[in-house]
Amino acid sequence: MPLPAELKPLPEKSFDEDAARHLLARAGFGGTPEQVRALAGLGLPKAVDALVDYEARAYADPDTEDFDADILKPLTDEERQTLVRARRSDDQETLQRFERERNRRQAADRDQMREMQKWWLRRMIQSPRPLEEKMTLFWHGHFANGYRTVEESWNMYRQNQLFRRLATGNFAQLVRQVIRDPAMIKYLDNDENRKGRPNENLARELMELFTLGEGRGYTETDIKEGARALTGLTFADNEPRFDAAQHDDGTKTILGYTGAFDADGFVNLILARKECPQFICEKLYRFLVNDAPGSPSKEQQAFIAALARLFVQRKGELKPVLRAMFASEHFHHPANRGAIIKSPIQLVVQAVRQFHVPVRELSVLNSAAELMGQELFHPPNVKGWDGGRTWINTSTLFTRQNLLVYMLTGRTPRTREWEASTDGFDATHLVEAVRPASGTVDLASGVAWLMRCSLPVPAETARTAAVVQSLQSRGMRMDNTGIIEALCLITAMPEYQLC
Amino acid sequence: MAEPIAHSRRVFIRNGVALASLAGTIPAFIQDSAFGLVAQAAGNPGGAGIPGERILVVVQLGGGNDGLNTVVPYGSGDYFNARPTIGIRAPGGQATGQAGVALELDRTLGIGLHPSLRGMKELLDDGQLAVLQGVGYPNPNRSHFTSMDIWHTAQPGGRGDGWIGRYFDNTCNGTPLPEGAISLGRTAPLAMLGKVQKPVSFESADLFRWTGEDVDRGMEATYQAINRAGVLPETPERSQAAFLMRTALDAQVSSDRIRAAVDRRPMTQWPNSDLARQLRMVAAMIRDGMKTRVYYATLSGFDTHAGQLGTHARILQQVGDAMLAFQNELKAQGDQDRVLTLVFSEFGRRVQQNASGGTDHGTAAPSFVIGSRVRPGVHGNHPSLTDLDNGDLKFTQDFRGVYAALLEDWMKAPADKVLGGKFAKARIVKA
Numbered sequence: 001m002p003l004p005a006e007l008k009p010l011p012e013k014s015f016d017e018d019a020a021r022h023l024l025a026r027a028g029f030g031g032t033p034e035q036v037r038a039l040a041g042l043g044l045p046k047a048v049d050a051l052v053d054y055e056a057r058a059y060a061d062p063d064t065e066d067f068d069a070d071i072l073k074p075l076t077d078e079e080r081q082t083l084v085r086a087r088r089s090d091d092q093e094t095l096q097r098f099e100r101e102r103n104r105r106q107a108a109d110r111d112q113m114r115e116m117q118k119w120w121l122r123r124m125i126q127s128p129r130p131l132e133e134k135m136t137l138f139w140h141g142h143f144a145n146g147y148r149t150v151e152e153s154w155n156m157y158r159q160n161q162l163f164r165r166l167a168t169g170n171f172a173q174l175v176r177q178v179i180r181d182p183a184m185i186k187y188l189d190n191d192e193n194r195k196g197r198p199n200e201n202l203a204r205e206l207m208e209l210f211t212l213g214e215g216r217g218y219t220e221t222d223i224k225e226g227a228r229a230l231t232g233l234t235f236a237d238n239e240p241r242f243d244a245a246q247h248d249d250g251t252k253t254i255l256g257y258t259g260a261f262d263a264d265g266f267v268n269l270i271l272a273r274k275e276c277p278q279f280i281c282e283k284l285y286r287f288l289v290n291d292a293p294g295s296p297s298k299e300q301q302a303f304i305a306a307l308a309r310l311f312v313q314r315k316g317e318l319k320p321v322l323r324a325m326f327a328s329e330h331f332h333h334p335a336n337r338g339a340i341i342k343s344p345i346q347l348v349v350q351a352v353r354q355f356h357v358p359v360r361e362l363s364v365l366n367s368a369a370e371l372m373g374q375e376l377f378h379p380p381n382v383k384g385w386d387g388g389r390t391w392i393n394t395s396t397l398f399t400r401q402n403l404l405v406y407m408l409t410g411r412t413p414r415t416r417e418w419e420a421s422t423d424g425f426d427a428t429h430l431v432e433a434v435r436p437a438s439g440t441v442d443l444a445s446g447v448a449w450l451m452r453c454s455l456p457v458p459a460e461t462a463r464t465a466a467v468v469q470s471l472q473s474r475g476m477r478m479d480n481t482g483i484i485e486a487l488c489l490i491t492a493m494p495e496y497q498l499c
Numbered sequence: 500m501a502e503p504i505a506h507s508r509r510v511f512i513r514n515g516v517a518l519a520s521l522a523g524t525i526p527a528f529i530q531d532s533a534f535g536l537v538a539q540a541a542g543n544p545g546g547a548g549i550p551g552e553r554i555l556v557v558v559q560l561g562g563g564n565d566g567l568n569t570v571v572p573y574g575s576g577d578y579f580n581a582r583p584t585i586g587i588r589a590p591g592g593q594a595t596g597q598a599g600v601a602l603e604l605d606r607t608l609g610i611g612l613h614p615s616l617r618g619m620k621e622l623l624d625d626g627q628l629a630v631l632q633g634v635g636y637p638n639p640n641r642s643h644f645t646s647m648d649i650w651h652t653a654q655p656g657g658r659g660d661g662w663i664g665r666y667f668d669n670t671c672n673g674t675p676l677p678e679g680a681i682s683l684g685r686t687a688p689l690a691m692l693g694k695v696q697k698p699v700s701f702e703s704a705d706l707f708r709w710t711g712e713d714v715d716r717g718m719e720a721t722y723q724a725i726n727r728a729g730v731l732p733e734t735p736e737r738s739q740a741a742f743l744m745r746t747a748l749d750a751q752v753s754s755d756r757i758r759a760a761v762d763r764r765p766m767t768q769w770p771n772s773d774l775a776r777q778l779r780m781v782a783a784m785i786r787d788g789m790k791t792r793v794y795y796a797t798l799s800g801f802d803t804h805a806g807q808l809g810t811h812a813r814i815l816q817q818v819g820d821a822m823l824a825f826q827n828e829l830k831a832q833g834d835q836d837r838v839l840t841l842v843f844s845e846f847g848r849r850v851q852q853n854a855s856g857g858t859d860h861g862t863a864a865p866s867f868v869i870g871s872r873v874r875p876g877v878h879g880n881h882p883s884l885t886d887l888d889n890g891d892l893k894f895t896q897d898f899r900g901v902y903a904a905l906l907e908d909w910m911k912a913p914a915d916k917v918l919g920g921k922f923a924k925a926r927i928v929k930a
Contacts, residue, residue, distance in 0.1 A: 092854055099859065148644050149658075292739055341739055371686055380692070381658050389742055393697045394677075394750035395687070395707070397743075402710045409714050457740065460731045470721035485718060488711045492722055494743035 003333050005302035007310070010329045015044040018452075019332050025456060025499050026288050026340070027051045027326055028130025029349040032356055033433050033453050048326045052168065052319055054129035062122055069154045069238060071109045106151075113153040117376045118362040120160065121369075124349045125359060131322070135167035136160065137345060138287050140376075143178050143210060144384035145187040147377045154238055155183040156377045171280060171316035172271050175211065176264055182235035188382065191234040193227060195248040203227035203266075205382050211270050213279040218255060218270075225252040229266035271316065277308035281321065288322075289331055290339040291388040303330045338456035338498035341391055344372035346499055347400060348407075354454065355487065357407045357425050364412070368403045372396045392497065404491035408484050427483040443468050446478035447486055454490045456498050463493060553909060556781060556794045556825075556840040557663070558774070559688065560818065562802030563643065565811060566847035566864025566892075569616070570630055570881075571601045574609015577884035581850045585808055585858075587613060597808050604630065605877050615812045618819030622869060627826055629873040629927050631901060633882040635863030635894025639846065643802070643860075646845040651690035653899050653918050662902055663793050664693025665917045666910065671696060678753060681784065682795035683777040691795055698795070699753065704761045704780065708754045727751050760787035766831040767824065774798045774821040782828040785838065792910070801844060805855035818842065822869055830871075839870040839909050839928070841901070849890055863894035866901060872909075872929045879925070901925050 010019065020040035024031045028051065031039070039047045075083065079098075086094035124133045140163055147156050159181050166174040178184055179202065185191050193199040203226035207218045232247030233240070252261050255269045270276060281304050282296075296304065307321055314320045325331055342350065348365050351357060359365070369375060373396060374385055385391075406412055408425065431441045434449045447468045451459045467489050476482040490496060572578045573589040588594055590603045590611050601611025602620045612620055622628040638655070640646045648657030660668070667679055673695060680691045680698035691698040701707040709726075712719040726747040734741050761783045769775050777796040784791060800814050822840065829835040847864025863882055882892040899922040903914040908928035915921050 096854055148648070292737075339739060341743070380689075386694075389739070390697070392743065392746050393675075393699070394746060394753045395697075395699050395701060397746055397750045398707060398709065398754070402706075405709075405711045405714060411710065411714055460733050462728075462731065463725065466721050466724055470718060474717045485715060488714060489718060489721055489725065492709060492711060493725055494747040495740050497743050498739055 001333065003297070003299040003303075003335050004328070004330045005299040005306075006330075007303070007306045007324045008329050009327045010044060010332045012044050014329075014332070015047065016040060018337075019044075020047060021453070022332065022337055022456065023047060023051070023326060024130075025350065026331075027322075028134055028353075029124060029346060030354040030499075032354060033430060033449075036453070037433070044327060048323055051131050051326065052323050054132050057128045059127050059129055062119065062126070064119065067112060067116065067119075067154065067157060071112060071154070072105055072152050074237065109151075109153050113147050113156065113377060114363070114366075116153055116157050116160075117366045120376055121345075121349070121362055121366055122359075124345065125352050130353075132164060132167050135318075136164045137343075138284070139163035139167065139174070141287075141379060141384035141387075142283065143184065144379035144382050145183045146379050146381075149187050150183045152183075152186070152238070155181075155186065158238070159183040160377075168318045168322060171311075171318060172267070173316075175206075175267055175271065178210070179206065179230065179263055179267065180233055180240040182238055182240060185233060185235050185240075190230060193231050193233070194246040195228075195231050198224065198227040198231060198248070200224060200227040202233075203230055206230075206267075207270060209383055211279065212273060212275045213282075216275040216279065217273050222254050225254045226266050226270075228252050229254065229261045230263050233263055277311040277316075278304070281307040281311055284321070284325070286387070288325065288340075290336050291341065292339060293389055299330075303328075338495065340499045341388055342497055342499045343385065343387060343391060344369040344374040344396075344400075345376065347372070347497070348403070350499070351404060351407050351491070355408070355427065355430060358410075360407070360410060364406070365403075368399065368406075371399050372403075397494075397497075400497060401492045404496075405488055408487050408491070425480075425484065427480050427487065430483060430487075431478055441478040443471055443476075443478060443482075446483070447471070450483065450486050451490055454487065455493070455495050457495060459493075459495065463495075552837050553911075554785060554792060554794070554834075554838045555663075555905060555910060556778075556796065556838060557690065558778075558818075558822075558840060558842045559795070559797045560801050560842065560844040561643075561647070561797060561799035562844070563646075563846045563848055563860055564801040564844035564864060565803055565807065565858050566844075566861075567850065568807075568811060568858075569613050569815060570604065570632070570865040571611045571613065572609060572881050572884065573601050573611050575884050577850075581884065582852045584856060585852050587611070599812070608877060608881070610877065610881060613812070613815050615816035616819040617816075618821070618823030619867070620819075621823055622826060623875065625826075626875040627869055627871055627873065628875055629868040630877045631866045631868065631896055631925055631927070632877060632879040633863045633892065633895030634843070634866045634898050634901060635846070635892070636897055636899070637894075639862040639888075639891065639894070641846065641860040641862075643845060648689060650843065650845055650898060651688060653902055660694055661688070661690035661692045662917060663690045663795075664696050666693075666793075666906060666912050667696030668693040669917050670912050676790065676792070677749060678757075678789055678791050680793045680795070681781075681789075681791050682797075683780060684795070684797050688795055688797065691793070698793075699757075701757075704758045707757055723751065756787070756789065757784065760784045760789065763787070765828055767827045769824045769828070770817075770820045772817045772821055774817050775824055778821050778825040779828070782825055782832065782834075785829070785834050786832045803848070803857050804853070804859060805857040807857040822867075826869065826871075835871045839868060839872060839905065841905060842867040842869065843898070843901075847892065850884060850887060850892060851890060862888070862891040863896075864892075866898070868901070868905075868927045873927055874929055878927065896925055897922055901927070904928060 017036055017040045021036045024036060024039055042050060083098055127133050150156055162177055162181055188202040188205055189199050190202040200223050204223045208214050212218055228248040229252055232243045234243050235241055249260055251258060254261060254266060257269055285304050307325060310324055311321050348369055352359055373391055379385055431446050431449060434445050435441050448464055451464055467486055471482055471486060568587055571587045579586045584596055585598055587598045588600045590601050592600055594600050599614040602614060604611045619628055640649060645657050651661050652659045653662040663680060667676060675696045678699055679696055682688055682691055682698045682700040684700060685702050687698045687700040709722055711722060729748045730741045730744045761780045763783055765779055769779050781794045803811050829838055843866045844864060846860060846862055848858035848861040852858055879896045882895050899918050902918060903922045904924045904927045906912045906914040906917055
């Protein structure tokens with residue numbers, strides 16, 4: 001079957017459980033066999049709608065009310081005066097008191113950042129609206145800002161909520177809000193971008209990384225002129241602010257147009273370029289369909305171009321694009337099954353959602369994700385995570401396998417004392433679908449089923465045989481322990497890293 | 500050189516894989532060693548000291564090491580004025596309070612070493628220690644994170660890839676050198692992360708393996724068979740799955756090798772400390788003949804804001820003793836001419852001690868470069884203790900000039916390209 005080069009939908013009858021499993025893994029973080037079966041039962045159009053039109057399902061935000069916006073509040077006028085006086089008189093005691101207080105607040109803010117990491121991971125694990133979280137993660141890697149530079153947890157949190165609010169909304173609207181977002185302004189120095197003293201950082205990345213792609217259809221002059229249009233966008237006390245006095249309202253020539261463009265005028269010029277929909281759809285494709293290295297094939301290019309046309313037609317609305325993508329024969333084609341290497345976050349969240357293992361410690365899961373190269377709110381740089389094969393090396397592969405051992409058994413990867421408890425993980429639900437009337441699942445069909453539920457591509461027969469043989473030779477059965485051991489082996493297969 | 504091949508055969512034979520069908524399943528670096536063997540037989544130089552065999556070790560002192568109490572300017576009255584209770588006395592002098600008496604480093608310059616750095620002193624007397632004065636960078640940043648990122652990336656903003664990662668990216672033709680870079684620690688330091696090259700990192704070699712076998716040893720054989728199978732027959736060679744299968748095989752062979760290497764008994768006496776444990780592993784891997792070019796070790800605990808005398812003395816002793824043991828081990832192994840070690844911290848501390856008997860975040864500070872091939876002694880001038888920038892020392896040696904020397908004179912790599920600019924090289928390496 002050739003890879004379709006257009007947005008032709010998958011024939012409804014082809015939407016079986018394997019297709020539903022694929023859809024749920026990509027448009028979310030996977031699910032249990034039961035959830036997969038239910039999704040398949042809806043039929044393709046309804047299944048896609050259920051994932052894309054997630055607003056229909058309510059989800060109460062866990063724990064956000066505990067977050068404090070004022071941990072790093074700026075000094076009051078009175079405090080500032082005290083500090084100035086202390087500096088002048090070299091009053092070491094007061095200076096040190098201020099420094100200690102600042103250190104204390106910064107430590108508290110770092111703690112809050114860790115709480116926010118847990119909060120987001122919990123959302124990804126729990127939310128009945130997985131696409132919302134998945135796309136929030138996409139935008140976090142796209143408009144990649146890191147806490148180390150932003151240095152204020154509240155602004156990272158607010159930005160995260162912005163990504164979530166517009167996760168599948170309108171791209172133009174998202175860009176307009178992102179360039180006003182305090183974390184972004186701080187990260188790319190736009191608070192230093194002033195009339196007569198432009199700072200080009202945001203203008204450059206806006207075109208290079210956020211909308212058009214490196215070197216695609218713009219020049220260094222467009223960056224310089226665009227920077228002038230962005231002057232005056234700053235923030236104060238965690239709120240976006242427009243400083244009219246610092247805004248350069250003179251005439252600029254950007255991307256071939258001349259006028260007194262302001263920030264939104266600049267954004268409109270960028271978004272009107274044909275490179276923009278192409279760039280965004282390419283990036284969505286790599287995140288959701290196939291992230292194999294190398295340039296896209298002719299069929300892939302044509303498919304991406306079709307997505308880009310839809311993006312233009314629907315004026316940057318993302319839902320129609322996602323809907324068409326998820327329903328397409330191209331998306332479901334065997335060549336695109338297992339064609340993505342799970343990000344560390346995908347690995348962690350999918351393991352909980354597909355096996356229903358206990359969450360155990362959120363902080364352990366977060367630090368494991370960090371070990372594997374993806375710490376939430378800390379992308380390595382403004383380009384975000386490179387993803388794909390860069391996730392994998394010999395160290396991260398062991399960490400990935402060992403993390404799964406921890407999640408399945410409760411044995412922490414960093415200690416030697418393994419307690420022989422499965423810590424409340426009841427794995428038997430995973431084989432219910434193949435349980436015969438007699439009540440006992442035989443090894444061969446149990447293992448084959450677990451492989452099918454766990455791996456995105458059909459396993460080669462040697463793999464299944466190896467797991468069956470391992471259990472059989474040790475007299476094990478498809479009871480809780482047997483299922484967990486089978487899963488330890490299955491999740492240690494190289495193919496398990498695929499999504 | 501012959502060992503890895505014999506070893507890998509044993510692995511394959513144990514798992515019943517026919518040797519004839521190995522082509523697709525040989526991990527990249529086994530092939531490398533095979534080619535290396537051929538090249539050596541053909542008369543290529545393979546002895547110690549040639550650039551291809553040279554190794555760089557980086558020891559990071561995290562938290563901001565107090566440079567003024569590490570390399571002590573005892574000849575300056577300003578030093579004692581700024582540090583009335585924690586100032587370390589001149590060699591031969593009388594210790595007042597608990598600060599102790601410095602070890603002589605350079606009498607003419609009036610500088611000494613912290614009394615706990617007896618290991619460093621021994622290395623100095625043996626011609627293996629270079630002390631680089633006033634290492635820093637313009638517009639110093641006093642945040643631990645940012646300053647560390649600046650050191651790691653060698654970029655003013657502290658953003659981008661790591662400098663060692665870029666070294667590999669610039670010299671390895673687009674394919675990572677397997678085990679080219681190894682860091683001993685939980686996470687890979689930014690310095691080691693390139694676009695192409697990523698380090699192998701582990702805290703202890705015992706965790707660089709599958710822990711599922713601790714759950715039930717009975718699973719081990721099957722796990723090994725699965726992960727050593729290489730690319731399965733029905734899997735397309737260029738697919739993501741094939742890539743993962745190859746990496747899984749690499750990981751197993753790497754794990755065997757690293758664990759076998761560090762399990763060997765050291766040849767000399769080692770102190771019992773965190774840094775010594777890391778450097779002992781490094782020495783063992785070097786002895787094993789691994790192709791690793793850069794090792795990275797980390798010790799933290801240098802953020803001495805209060806009551807620093809005791810803490811600082813203990814941690815510096817750890818550094819000095821571990822470095823001495825490392826050099827002794829390398830000597831016993833016959834590897835001393837192949838290895839150079841850089842010891843650095845993200846910043847020094849303020850000149851003026853604070854009211855809590857400690858010191859706050861500062862700027863420039865000394866770095867050490869250690870090895871038989873360094874030009875020993877003191878390099879560069881100590882920054883002035885009176886001409887200060889907001890109470891802090893002005894740097895006299897840009898750290899990127901130190902990197903440039905290590906890259907160009909030691910690793911024979913294009914420093915300008917790796918660092919993205921030209922920096923005045925410190926003359927550290929013996930010609």
